[in-house]
Amino acid sequence: MMxxxxxxxxxxxxxxxxxxxxxxxxxxxxFDYSIYTVLGFLTAAIILTISNAIFVLNKKRKSKGEKQNF
Numbered sequence: 001m002m003x004x005x006x007x008x009x010x011x012x013x014x015x016x017x018x019x020x021x022x023x024x025x026x027x028x029x030x031f032d033y034s035i036y037t038v039l040g041f042l043t044a045a046i047i048l049t050i051s052n053a054i055f056v057l058n059k060k061r062k063s064k065g066e067k068q069n070f
Contacts, residue, residue, distance in 0.1 A: 010056045017048040 009015075021041050028038055 014052045021045040
């Protein structure tokens with residue numbers, strides 16, 4: 001199996017955020033069953049995903065604009 005290099009991946013923060021959400025959710029359900037805390041982490045993961053999507057789309061739009069100007 002070949003491992004890829006994630007350093008150039010634009011979605012690495014979102015992937016990390018959702019991975020952290022899954023781990024924290026499992027740990028909270030095992031040790032401290034608090035649905036409101038888990039919903040807070042879910043909200044944070046969704047906000048992270050939306051902000052990263054805006055960043056990626058904005059970066060692609062700017063790079064397209066630079067190529068068209070030349």
